[in-house]
Amino acid sequence: MTAFTGAKLMSADDAIVIDRLRLKYRAKPVLDDFSLTVPRGAVYALLGDNGAGKSTTMKVLTGQIRADRGTATVLGFDCWAKAGILRHRVGYVPDRPKLYDWMTVTEIGWFTAGFHKTGFQVRYDDWVQRLRLDPKKRLKDLSKGGYARVGLALALAPDPEVLLLDEPTSGLDLITRREFLGSLVDFAAEGRTILISSHSIAELERTASHAGFVKDGKVVLASTLDGLRSRFRRVAMRCAGVLPDPASLGTVRETVRTGRFVQYLLQDPDPVALDSLRAMPGVTDFEDQAVGLEEIYAAVMGTPPPTASSRPRPSVPAAAEDGYAEEEVWS
Numbered sequence: 001m002t003a004f005t006g007a008k009l010m011s012a013d014d015a016i017v018i019d020r021l022r023l024k025y026r027a028k029p030v031l032d033d034f035s036l037t038v039p040r041g042a043v044y045a046l047l048g049d050n051g052a053g054k055s056t057t058m059k060v061l062t063g064q065i066r067a068d069r070g071t072a073t074v075l076g077f078d079c080w081a082k083a084g085i086l087r088h089r090v091g092y093v094p095d096r097p098k099l100y101d102w103m104t105v106t107e108i109g110w111f112t113a114g115f116h117k118t119g120f121q122v123r124y125d126d127w128v129q130r131l132r133l134d135p136k137k138r139l140k141d142l143s144k145g146g147y148a149r150v151g152l153a154l155a156l157a158p159d160p161e162v163l164l165l166d167e168p169t170s171g172l173d174l175i176t177r178r179e180f181l182g183s184l185v186d187f188a189a190e191g192r193t194i195l196i197s198s199h200s201i202a203e204l205e206r207t208a209s210h211a212g213f214v215k216d217g218k219v220v221l222a223s224t225l226d227g228l229r230s231r232f233r234r235v236a237m238r239c240a241g242v243l244p245d246p247a248s249l250g251t252v253r254e255t256v257r258t259g260r261f262v263q264y265l266l267q268d269p270d271p272v273a274l275d276s277l278r279a280m281p282g283v284t285d286f287e288d289q290a291v292g293l294e295e296i297y298a299a300v301m302g303t304p305p306p307t308a309s310s311r312p313r314p315s316v317p318a319a320a321e322d323g324y325a326e327e328e329v330w331s
């Protein structure tokens with residue numbers, strides 16, 4: 001079943017459809033043709049550097065601000081025009097939750113329950129327990145992580161179909177962070193949808209089903225995690241002769257050359273070209289490795305790469321024996 005939402009055909013399988021959003025803050029473009037589709041049941045990681053536009057997107061989705069152009073729908077409802085309906089079906093944790101901090105953990109639950117349907121209080125109390133919060137403590141006396149956990153409990157208690165989480169784990173300790181991210185998988189397994197922005201890329205890699213990379217207000221890459229893993233490979237080899245133009249192998253995101261050892265981080269590698277390279281005279285110790293999400297992120301977003309020593313190397317003897325000077329080239 002499909003519904004026409006204005007600019008884009010929306011499938012019933014999609015929980016969130018964002019189509020070519022544009023938004024300026026004081027003449028400065030913040031969202032620039034931002035498009036993203038989040039399928040129902042996904043744990044979708046929204047990744048981007050500081051100021052990329054992640055929080056602004058969440059604010060559009062929760063009807064707090066209106067985009068200048070484009071459309072954003074959640075569960076088939078326009079995020080601006082139907083914000084009132086969505087408030088009961090969407091849970092939201094802002095990057096900096098602002099709560100009445102003179103209330104206790106229990107009191108803020110009673111207060112918020114008044115805005116929601118029945119069942120809120122029972123679920124809130126359950127989350128307070130699961131997130132190891134002291135019900136009697138005043139919010140102003142909680143640690144940063146404790147305060148963040150109250151925000152989470154309040155967002156989860158309405159039993160929302162869609163959860164929008166803006167850096168929900170910042171300030172949480174490692175154990176709580178892991179438990180919380182683990183609980184998101186169960187949440188999604190029940191058919192709910194989660195859009196989560198975070199800078200903890202490695203942690204999200206264990207949890208997320210999809211990732212979208214945001215740069216300068218645009219989604220520059222969006223895929224399932226399995227899709228991303230299959231699209232990016234690191235190939236490493238030792239080469240005694242002249243190598244072919246690496247562009248013939250795929251999109252070269254990064255080149256590392258250390259003496260006779262060469263590594264390429266390739267996007268959409270051509271398997272036939274890789275096979276010919278492997279078989280080339282002079283090419284030995286050929287390795288074709290999977291790439292982690294952090295490495296993919298760094299390569300795509302152009303953030304500074306890790307040092308050469310922390311990078312995986314071909315399992316061959318050190319390059320110094322070849323008498324070549326060490327050099328690194330980043331593209």
Ligand SMILES: Nc1ncnc2c1ncn2[C@@H]1O[C@H](COP(=O)(O)OP(=O)(O)OP(=O)(O)O)[C@@H](O)[C@H]1O
Pocket residue numbers: 025026030048049050051052053054055056057095
């Ligand atoms: N109320 C505002 N007025 C003017 N500019 C703003 C406002 N809110 C955000 N911006 C600007 O919009 C851009 C995007 O901000 P946004 O908070 O969406 O980024 P982000 O990707 O969430 O960053 P971070 O990872 O640091 O949270 C930034 O340049 C920011 O300075």
